[in-house]
Amino acid sequence: MLTKILLLIIENPDAKNAYLKLKKYYEDNNKPSEAEALDRLIQKKFHDNDPNNNSQ
Amino acid sequence: MITTQIITHNNEKTIQKTLESILPLQGKITIVDFGSTDTTLRIVEKFGANVVPRITGDRSYIRNQLIQPGWNFYIEPWEVLINVFPIPEQPRSCLFQVISDQTLIKEARLWHDSTHIRFNNPICESLHDFNSKFIENSIIFSNGHSELSESALDSWANGSPTLSTPYYYRAFFYLQSQKYKEFIRDANQFLFLGGTGIPAYTMKYYLSLVHLYVFNNVEIAIKNMIICLSANILMAEFWCLLGDAFYKLNQYAKAYSLYENAIILGERRLKSDPWPMDIPKYKSYPRKMMQSCKELLEGEKFLIGTKK
Numbered sequence: 001m002l003t004k005i006l007l008l009i010i011e012n013p014d015a016k017n018a019y020l021k022l023k024k025y026y027e028d029n030n031k032p033s034e035a036e037a038l039d040r041l042i043q044k045k046f047h048d049n050d051p052n053n054n055s056q
Numbered sequence: 057m058i059t060t061q062i063i064t065h066n067n068e069k070t071i072q073k074t075l076e077s078i079l080p081l082q083g084k085i086t087i088v089d090f091g092s093t094d095t096t097l098r099i100v101e102k103f104g105a106n107v108v109p110r111i112t113g114d115r116s117y118i119r120n121q122l123i124q125p126g127w128n129f130y131i132e133p134w135e136v137l138i139n140v141f142p143i144p145e146q147p148r149s150c151l152f153q154v155i156s157d158q159t160l161i162k163e164a165r166l167w168h169d170s171t172h173i174r175f176n177n178p179i180c181e182s183l184h185d186f187n188s189k190f191i192e193n194s195i196i197f198s199n200g201h202s203e204l205s206e207s208a209l210d211s212w213a214n215g216s217p218t219l220s221t222p223y224y225y226r227a228f229f230y231l232q233s234q235k236y237k238e239f240i241r242d243a244n245q246f247l248f249l250g251g252t253g254i255p256a257y258t259m260k261y262y263l264s265l266v267h268l269y270v271f272n273n274v275e276i277a278i279k280n281m282i283i284c285l286s287a288n289i290l291m292a293e294f295w296c297l298l299g300d301a302f303y304k305l306n307q308y309a310k311a312y313s314l315y316e317n318a319i320i321l322g323e324r325r326l327k328s329d330p331w332p333m334d335i336p337k338y339k340s341y342p343r344k345m346m347q348s349c350k351e352l353l354e355g356e357k358f359l360i361g362t363k364k
Contacts, residue, residue: 002286010278010298013313022289034289037324044320045313 001025016046058083058143058166059124060131063115065090067133068099070199075103077137081129086122096133114178123174129166134200139193141166149173149183150191151330156198160333164188165196179208180225190328204229213242220249224259231262236270254331257284264297274301290329292322292337299345308356312349315342 002025008018023038060078064071064087078085085105089097100107111118119130127143135154144150147168154161164183167173175181180202209229213222227242243263247256260280268277278301284294295318302311322338325331 003282006282006285010282010314013310013317026289033324033326037290037321040324041317041320045316 014045016042019045057124058127058129059086059122060084060129061086061088061119061122062105062131062133063088063090063118064092064096064100064133065203066092066094066096068092068094068096070134071096071099073136074131074133075100075105078129078131079103080140081137083127083129084124086124088118088122114181116175116178116181119175119181123169125169127166127168131165131196132198132200132202135196135198138195138197141191141194144189144191147171149185149188150194151188152191152194152196154196154198155335156201158335160335162190162330162332165194166191177221177225179204179212179222201232206233218249220246220251223249224251224255227259228262231266236266239266257287258332260284261293261297268297268301268304272304274304277301288331290321290325291331292318292325292342293334295321296337296342296345299342303345303349308349308352312346312353315346315349318342 002022005018005022005025008015009022012018019038019042023035023042026032026034026038058081060081060083062071062074062085067074075085085100085103087100087105087107088110089100089107090110097107108122111121113121122128131137141150141152147170149164149167149171151162152165154163154165164173164185167183167185171185173183173185175183204225206226206229209222209226213226216222223242223246227239227246230236230239230242240263243259246259251259261284264277264280264284267273267280277297281294281298281301284291285298288294295314299311299314299318302308302314318337319339319342325333325338
């Protein structure tokens with residue numbers, strides 16, 4: 001699962017959806033540091049203050 | 057009382073600073089000298105260190121013989137302790153941050169004899185304790201490295217053919233000696249023999265570096281980095297290497313984005329995590345590469361515009 005998501009990111013490192021999936025993976029697996037880091041990455045990379053907003 | 061142990065061998069250029077840095081600990085200094093022919097011993101005596109006769113045995117055996125009741129600390133004769141650290145209230149072992157050549161690693165350097173932690177590895181001696189905790193202001197700056205001999209590493213590997221550890225150290229010896237085919241052979245042997253955890257991911261990282269830069273095997277480097285990232289997504293080194301792979305493939309937009317990930321995710325790494333850190337990969341290197349990608353992308357756009 002994790003490898004598949006990472007492959008998606010490597011395929012297209014500008015695809016917000018893949019980062020959201022990765023963030024969810026870490027949330028589901030109780031890894032808050034990683035989920036929080038991805039949250040910040042989504043905000044910075046996509047200039048998005050609401051990381052749950054997948055409109056881009 | 058704290059006892060610092062140091063093994064010396066012709067370290068006249070660096071030992072003075074090492075000893076000056078540990079003086080504020082106000083403890084005992086025990087030296088075992090491996091036959092220095094320079095002024096090392098004269099310098100050591102000025103500091104009132106206790107020079108004990110060389111004990112027969114490998115480095116771990118010697119270090120274990122030097123352990124004293126109470127707190128023990130070890131430092132190499134080319135290292136400098138940057139800050140005086142607070143002694144913990146409870147007996148345990150403590151991790152220090154050792155900075156060498158812009159790489160930061162974490163090693164157990166301070167321990168209480170009552171914990172019964174002992175050195176292992178006959179050549180590259182080290183302390184292993186899963187319960188080691190970080191200690192505040194624990195920085196050691198290193199200005200050199202152990203003189204490893206290929207023959208000693210060979211005899212260690214040949215004497216323990218099913219043990220992964222000798223291959224780990226011999227692989228890095230070959231890497232430093234730029235013997236890349238030998239490095240790949242030993243790195244793979246280390247992984248085959250069950251090397252696990254952070255050492256295994258570190259090995260995969262260096263394997264990828266060699267595959268990418270020496271043998272131009274971009275695909276192998278990318279595959280290894282996916283495995284490494286699945287272990288720790290916050291390692292800027294892994295994102296940078298992926299960026300490098302796509303940079304090599306002239307895919308600059310992709311590389312730019314991966315370098316950006318290195319900066320943003322790398323920022324979130326906890327200071328106290330046990331992973332090593334290649335310091336420039338957290339800011340200066342990916343920034344420089346992003347700038348390069350940007351310029352190349354603008355150049356590509358310009359060329360396309362000219363063709364039209």
